Amino acid sequence: MTRLALALLILTLAVRADNAAPNFRNHIQPILAKAGCSMGACHGAAAGQGGFKLSLRGYDDDGDWLALTRGAFGRRISPADPARSLLLLKATATVPHKGSERFKTNSPEWQTLVEWIANGAPGPKADDARIVKLEIEPAQVRVKPGDSPKFSVRAHFSDGHAEDVTRHVKWTAVNQSVVTVDDQDSVKVVGRGESALSAWYLSRLAVATVTVPYDNQLDAAVFAQAPQRNWIDERVLDKLRELNLPPSPRCSDSEFVRRAHLDTIGVLPTIEETRAFLADTRPDKRDRLIDSLFRRPEFVDYWSYKWSDLLLVTKRKLQPAAMWAYYQWIRNQVASNTPWDVFAKRLLTSQGSTLENGAANYFVIHQDPRDAAETTSLTFLGFSMNCAKCHNHPLEKWTNNDYYGFANLFSRVRFKAGAQAGDNVVFAAADGELVQPLTGVPQLPRPLDSKALPADFAGDRREALAAWVASADNSHFKRTIVNRVWANFFGVGLVENVDDIRATNPPSNEPLFAAAADFLVQSKFDLQALMRAILQSESYQRSSEPLPGNQTDARHYSRYYPRRLMAETLHDAIAQVTMVPTTFKTEDVSNQTAGIPFPAGWRAMQLPDAGTDSYFTRAFGRPDRDQTCECERTAEPSVTQALHLANGDTINKKLASMQSCVAKALAAKKSPDEMIGDAFLATLARLPTEPERVRFAAMLGNAKDEKDQRLAIEDAYWALLSSREFLFNH
Numbered sequence: 001m002t003r004l005a006l007a008l009l010i011l012t013l014a015v016r017a018d019n020a021a022p023n024f025r026n027h028i029q030p031i032l033a034k035a036g037c038s039m040g041a042c043h044g045a046a047a048g049q050g051g052f053k054l055s056l057r058g059y060d061d062d063g064d065w066l067a068l069t070r071g072a073f074g075r076r077i078s079p080a081d082p083a084r085s086l087l088l089l090k091a092t093a094t095v096p097h098k099g100s101e102r103f104k105t106n107s108p109e110w111q112t113l114v115e116w117i118a119n120g121a122p123g124p125k126a127d128d129a130r131i132v133k134l135e136i137e138p139a140q141v142r143v144k145p146g147d148s149p150k151f152s153v154r155a156h157f158s159d160g161h162a163e164d165v166t167r168h169v170k171w172t173a174v175n176q177s178v179v180t181v182d183d184q185d186s187v188k189v190v191g192r193g194e195s196a197l198s199a200w201y202l203s204r205l206a207v208a209t210v211t212v213p214y215d216n217q218l219d220a221a222v223f224a225q226a227p228q229r230n231w232i233d234e235r236v237l238d239k240l241r242e243l244n245l246p247p248s249p250r251c252s253d254s255e256f257v258r259r260a261h262l263d264t265i266g267v268l269p270t271i272e273e274t275r276a277f278l279a280d281t282r283p284d285k286r287d288r289l290i291d292s293l294f295r296r297p298e299f300v301d302y303w304s305y306k307w308s309d310l311l312l313v314t315k316r317k318l319q320p321a322a323m324w325a326y327y328q329w330i331r332n333q334v335a336s337n338t339p340w341d342v343f344a345k346r347l348l349t350s351q352g353s354t355l356e357n358g359a360a361n362y363f364v365i366h367q368d369p370r371d372a373a374e375t376t377s378l379t380f381l382g383f384s385m386n387c388a389k390c391h392n393h394p395l396e397k398w399t400n401n402d403y404y405g406f407a408n409l410f411s412r413v414r415f416k417a418g419a420q421a422g423d424n425v426v427f428a429a430a431d432g433e434l435v436q437p438l439t440g441v442p443q444l445p446r447p448l449d450s451k452a453l454p455a456d457f458a459g460d461r462r463e464a465l466a467a468w469v470a471s472a473d474n475s476h477f478k479r480t481i482v483n484r485v486w487a488n489f490f491g492v493g494l495v496e497n498v499d500d501i502r503a504t505n506p507p508s509n510e511p512l513f514a515a516a517a518d519f520l521v522q523s524k525f526d527l528q529a530l531m532r533a534i535l536q537s538e539s540y541q542r543s544s545e546p547l548p549g550n551q552t553d554a555r556h557y558s559r560y561y562p563r564r565l566m567a568e569t570l571h572d573a574i575a576q577v578t579m580v581p582t583t584f585k586t587e588d589v590s591n592q593t594a595g596i597p598f599p600a601g602w603r604a605m606q607l608p609d610a611g612t613d614s615y616f617t618r619a620f621g622r623p624d625r626d627q628t629c630e631c632e633r634t635a636e637p638s639v640t641q642a643l644h645l646a647n648g649d650t651i652n653k654k655l656a657s658m659q660s661c662v663a664k665a666l667a668a669k670k671s672p673d674e675m676i677g678d679a680f681l682a683t684l685a686r687l688p689t690e691p692e693r694v695r696f697a698a699m700l701g702n703a704k705d706e707k708d709q710r711l712a713i714e715d716a717y718w719a720l721l722s723s724r725e726f727l728f729n730h
Contacts, residue, residue: 021119022112024065025128026157029058030168030201031109035091035102038064042099046390050098052076059203059392059400060438061124069121082117108167129157134165136199136206143212147189151208153199169199174505179210193555194243198504203392203399205503213244216549222246231519232537235512236557245550248559251543253278255730256286258685259560260535262729263489264293266302266569266605268576271681290535294528301606304331305568306488309633310379311347314611314625315586317365319422322354327608329358339525340481341470344380348466351426353418360426363413369434373407378628380469381448382480382501396502398448404436405446409453409465428460448476476501478517478525483507485527486516489534491563491729492555499630508555544730562730564635567620568604571650574721575603577682578654579661585613616650645722655714662713672700675713683720 022028029038037054038044044056052071054064068076068087077085086095088110093101103109116122133156141149155165171181175195180188187197192212199206223241227250228234240247251259257277261269269277277289293299304327313327333343350359366372370389377385387393388403411434416425433442445461446452447468453461469477480501487493494507494516507513516530523529534540539557550558565573575581584598584607598607604617610625619640623632645651655662661682665675676696680688688696696716703709720726 021122022116023124023128024116024122025061025124026131026202027112028116029061029064030165031103031112032064033057034168034170035109036099037091037102056391057200057203065121065123069123077117077121079117079120082114085113085117087117088113129159129161131155131202131204132158134169134199134201134204134206136197136208138208140209140211143189143210145189145191145212149187149189149210151187151197151199153201153206155201155204165201169201172198172200172504174198178212192243192552194508196504196506200504203397205397207503207506209506211242213242214549214553216244216246218244218246218549227538229536229538230533231515232512232533232539235509235515236537236539238511239509239556240558243553243556245553245556245558246547247539248543248545248547248550250538250541251560252686253285254684254686255543256541257289259729260286260289260293262565262569262573264290264302264531264535265296265298266305266566266572267298267603268573268682269685270576271678274681274685286541287536290532294532298605300331300335301603303334305605305607307334308608309610309623309625310484310628311362312365312375312625312628313608315609316611316625318361321420321422322358322361322364322424323422323609325355325358325422326361327358337526337528340520340527341472341477341525344470344477345466348376348380348469349460349462351428351460354424354426355418355420355422360424363410363426364415364424366410367413367415369407369410369413370403372410372413373403375628376410376465376469377406377448378499380480381474381476382483382495382499383476384499396504400436400438401443402446402448404434405443405452406448408434408443408445409447409461410434411442411445412461428462430458449474472521475517478520479513481525481527482513482516482520482530485530486534489531489540490557491561492557496555497630499628509557560730562728564637564728566633566635567617567622568607570620570727571614571616572603572605573726574651574654577661577717577721578651578657579664580654580657580659582614582650586611616644616648619644645727651718651721655717662710662717665713666706666710672697675700676716679717679720683717683723683726 032038032054036042038056038058040056043049043052043054045053047053052067054067058064076087082088089095090097090099091102092105092110094105134153135156136151136153138151143149151166152164153166153169154162156162171185171187173179173181173195174197175193177191178189178193178195179197180190181197182188189210189212192214194209194211197208197210199208223237226237226247228237237247254274257269257274261267277285282288307330308327311326311330313323313330315323318326333346347359347362350357350362352360354360354364363372366375374384374386374389377383383396385393385398385403385406388398388400390400392399412429412432414427414429416427417423418425435442444452444455445457447465450468453464468474471477483493483495483498483501487498494509494513495501495505519533520530540560542557542559544560544562546559553559554561564570571582581601581603583600584602584604586596586598586609598612604614610622614622619638621634621636626632654660657663661678665678670678673693676693677687680686680692699716700709700712703712
């Protein structure tokens with residue numbers, strides 16, 4: 001050891017004279033994580049690096065201590081000369097290291113490691129103080145572009161002491177268009193809006209909010225005079241005021257009638273419905289429309305389809321009879337407006353014949369306890385636990401122990417064959433445990449954030465699971481369904497993505513999120529009550545046209561955000577306008593079910609199984625229902641979509657049909673103005689502007705004969721059906 005190193009060590013030991021030596025669990029592991037040694041790109045990878053493997057972010061204290069002190073015949077540390085330990089020589093790049101320099105000689109990290117080794121490199125102990133809380137200060141800052149706000153982080157431990165751990169936390173900026181963090185932990189504000197800044201330390205998280213108001217010159221009257229209908233508007237306007245974002249004005253009646261139909265029941269309003277709504281002068285006509293939509297059979301079709309996406313109803317996973325039973329069970333719940341907590345409890349405790357109780361197919365699809373745990377957490381709790389299957393979750397608080405305790409709740413679900421094809425009998429066995437690979441023993445079955453069941457618990461473990469999941473006190477449960485419903489109507493969830501609700505991905509408006517969750521509980525989990533509040537709000541009824549001051553806002557609901565219609569809704573809209581339904585057939589999944597047609601006239605949104613033979617819906621992002629994830633459905637544009645709209649069969653063949661709207665308009669001998677008006681009302685729920693009317697009239701007026709006239713009308717409809725205004729809800 002050099003004289004300088006020895007002097008530094010003596011000085012460090014003197015400073016620590018009244019304190020214990022560095023603790024492996026609470027001091028060494030954070031250094032290795034911060035330096036990147038135990039991260040996935042280095043020695044924390046599944047196979048490690050260069051023959052040296054650590055647990056990801058240090059979740060396995062005992063294993064990491066053994067790897068450092070006993071692995072490779074103990075060559076990584078040198079108790080006799082701590083400063084010359086290979087661990088330090090590599091980390092400081094004193095000897096060649098593929099990972100380059102991780103910290104400098106004589107740095108605080110180096111000194112702590114030297115002191116730990118000099119004290120005999122003690123391992124983790126059962127009575128070590130454990131971290132119980134991480135807090136960041138300030139928790140919220142209001143800054144401007146170019147600022148570099150400073151934060152401090154303190155860790156609180158089970159023995160009552162607290163430490164400043166700012167130097168050792170790992171920082172993550174959620175919205176990097178607003179704020180960034182570089183390798184030197186320097187925070188830089190780069191844009192306007194709002195972003196969370198998360199600090200990670202010893203599997204604990206703390207989150208700060210960085211608010212950067214927009215540079216708009218707004219009078220206070222803009223917000224004071226903005227119309228408010230309910231609690232949604234109050235909290236949305238609070239956030240807009242905080243960010244200095246002006247709210248767009250109310251949308252027109254034609255925009256609202258089209259928007260509300262598409263978002264609530266997945267179909268366009270008919271020409272007659274649009275005319276009647278536009279002509280209605282009653283001040284409560286929008287409320288009347290909203291209430292009427294809940295009574296429509298299409299409402300049941302739409303939301304049954306949505307929940308079938310979520311619950312993976314498909315013949316790829318189930319026999320046809322079982323698939324139909326599962327779908328019909330979901331339809332019955334939607335039709336009877338079953339409260340969401342009751343829906344979840346019935347599903348999670350389902351048993352018996354899968355043909356008589358369709359909900360039991362949930363466990364046929366997810367027979368592995370780990371699969372059932374992961375799907376349940378995504379479906380009803382809004383987050384993924386997959387990472388914790390192998391190691392502690394790197395972005396959340398869930399540990400490997402949490403994962404296997406939760407999964408063990410499903411370990412006694414059993415199956416036996418029923419009397420006919422597709423029939424399985426689901427029941428709860430009296431024994432069976434899921435072994436945790438890391439420990440070799442099972443964890444006690446335990447709902448997340450709750451007490452474990454006793455080892456001698458004799459009942460159906462799923463009863464305890466369901467009681468916890470669907471509890472009004474379970475914030476994960478109520479917030480997840482609020483977020484799913486909210487995203488359906490606004491296009492953007494309060495948390496994005498909707499399957500990613502976690503501490504490090506906070507909502508865009510926490511007071512609004514909390515109020516919405518409380519409202520749902522007060523409404524006894526009545527989803528229609530939540531939908532009604534959303535539809536009635538001025539926030540939902542805002543125009544989609546941006547103002548100069550809110551053009552860049554995409555998270556705070558200063559306006560309605562246009563979005564492309566989902567694949568099935570777009571298909572059904574084209575079929576409705578052209579008046580030519582599609583005959584759907586089952587997909588080729590087996591010789592017994594391939595090519596069987598569904599009833600004539602069925603819409604895509606009425607199909608029980610996403611696995612239908614439909615090139616159009618597949619091209620426009622229909623999910624395969626292979627996994628519970630919103631990521632399966634995509635609205636990303638593609639060349640295939642553009643070519644199909646321009647030259648594909650769906651629009652062109654339907655318009656050319658002798659049963660199409662074009663043929664019927666010609667047979668009725670409608671005037672060009674009547675046909676143009678009908679085309680606009682059917683597709684866009686509005687009448688044409690004068691320039692549009694003149695342009696389309698000229699198109700129809702140039703026809704030389706009946707054949708040319710038909711082609712001209714088809715072209716007019718094609719132009720509308722392929723327009724952005726038709727393809728998008730706005």
